[in-house]
Amino acid sequence: MISVYINNIKVEVEEGTTILSAAQKAGIKIPTLCFVEGKTPQGACRVCVVQVEGAKTLVASCCTPAADNMKIFTNTKRVREARRNVVELLLSEHDGDCKTCDRNNDCELQELARELGINTISYQGEKTQKTIDNSTPALTRDSGKCIKCRRCVTVCNEVQSVGSLFPQGRGFDTTIGPAFSRDLDSVVCVQCGQCAAICPVGAITEKNDIDEVWAAIDNPEKFVVVQTAPAIRAALGECFGYEPGTLVTGKMVTALRQLGFDAVFDTNFTADLTIMEEGTELLMRLKKALVDKQKVALPQFTSCCPAWIKFAEHFYSDMLDNISSCKSPQQMFGSVAKTYYAKKIGKKVEDMVVVSIMPCTAKKFENQRWEMNDSGLRDVDYVLTTRELGRMIMQAGMDFKSLPDGKMDSPLGMSSGAADIFANTGGVMEAAIRTAYEIVTGKELPLDGLHVEPIMGLDGVKKASLKITGTLKEWSFLEGVELKVAVVHTLSNARKIIEAVKNGEVFHFIEVMSCPGGCISGGGQPRFTDNSIRLKRIQAIYKEDEGKKIRKSHENPEIKQIYKEFLGEPLSHKSHKLLHTKYTART
Amino acid sequence: MSEVQCCGCNEISEEEMLKQLDNILDDYQNTTGALIPVLQIAQNMFGYLPEAALKKISVKLNKPFSEVAGVVGFYSFFSTEPRGKYLVRVCLGTACYVRGGKEVLNALKKELKIDVGQTTEDRVFSLDIGRCFGACGLAPVIMVNDDVHQRVKPVKIAELMDIYRNKENDNKKE
Incomplete structure (x- = not known):
């Protein structure tokens, strides 16, 4: 440990700690736009400069290690003036029409300019060249707003x-x-939107589909249903000033109804459906391998995350058979809403419009995939991010905080706690284990010990091994089998686990979520997100799960109903047609 | 490196060169920091960096294409446009600049009838500027491919270029 003095406050830190981290530890804020x-x-941004006693120049605190007895000042005249100068220079070349910018009131550069008290920009010079890139379904890039902080480069290369x-x-x-400097569709991009989530300004955002959704709502001939992904309820509140990790499920439902959607449903419902299909698929693969001694692709990978699917199609096309053939819950919802539900309410498929609220940008790519038309038309018509929903609610003039709690409609609105936890890393695996265990053993899992602790939390690669005992007769081939599972989040960790599999490490089931922490910090969630915010949202999701009476997918009565009335059983012919899909290798 | 003959001339086709690049890349596949050396080799082979070569380098060295392009775009030494047989580079580092590098450059522009970054129509000369070749005592300096020419005078430029024009003509006659 070494001691440093920041603004005369003594801070003890480990050797190698940067000045920025030391200051954060001491509760002293140093602004930064690139960290x-x-x-x-x-x-890159030079906003985090500080003064170090004895040093000739100011130093960038993010990349300068603290040294023993170093005396650091973060608030001298020299520092303040330098920071102001740096931000003024950034503003001088930035396309700064804040009023019409997507990030108005949500922009780190704008906020910093205000904090630093910049009233005028002393530099008049050339502006950054403005090119708008709308080449992909999910993301819009505006080079005129880019301040070249390179956060997106770090995320796209190091994290993903x-x-x-x-x-x-x-x-x-x-x-x-x-x-x-070509358009994004000229290179490999998985549309995860982590670049949009980390961009401090309006240079990378989701492609805005709000107007299309308003048009559908305003069209009296259309019956517009909306589905909300599990992660929305733990983050939407942040758009309206709630603390991160505040659950706003009830207010969200009321808001959606007041926006004019004809039915408000839950992607959680099809998350439960996913567990029924994907869990059965895994058991079938295990049966084929262990009983029939057939060659079968194991481990099975989850398929809920469209950015992960696209990543695998580009980089691991030899592993596509290992990915569950289940569509994601968003797409299952679309095909079920336009068939099962449309029939129930006597609507023609062409009069139905399905809108998704997703924490994700890649979902805007997924709904446009050519495979996703099993209802006869595009199964999901429009995808909005959490942020876009927040904006729609504002456009409608609602006072979100004072809305009463509402309840989801039936029959695609009920869900188990297992579906809630699809929102975070480890959740899909835990949900699958809850159901698979009960199917295989016929015994009920006690509610107080449902969480599978080794696969919870923010470690990048989590592994667990579960010994199966007490199986029912038809599953006796699994008696004594050690089920090996892994859970990874971020695509760089997906690479690690795939390489481990290729090098012979044995797993049966692997969950992959592309975004750090899972969908709760997806590319479409309210900004800014760091690990402390991720953990708060995850806690909220577990709370939602723990507050439910039904916490296992197979116990959801609406799931039982859809199998009874419509699908038959998991992996039935109809299930295969509507709920499963194929993947294609991409270059 | 073995030269492959085609249609009786000494030039080898781009396709052949890509194959040769493949072999070279095999040697560099597991070397860290291989990108820049490989780009230099490729540029020497092709005379410039065609996109097909960059794609190959990206795949074989397991580097994203955007990163490869970023490195190519950063260094003025690399070019993605075909270049002339002789690359004339005028040093505009401090020493050469104060000793008349700019005038040398202007004389070259006039003589070759091209601007900086351009190539003559007959693809014999390309013109570029450089920042210090490390021969300040010989200022002003120009380089024609690997030949260093010292204390160059603007009035002698035509004469100097003729040396290379003649070489080119001799080659053609052979």
């Missing part, structure tokens, strides 16, 4: 190991983007 928690500091974005060119002409 990404836990990743290699870039030192995709590498779509990199600085191109040099000096003032540098742009951050795909090879040769």
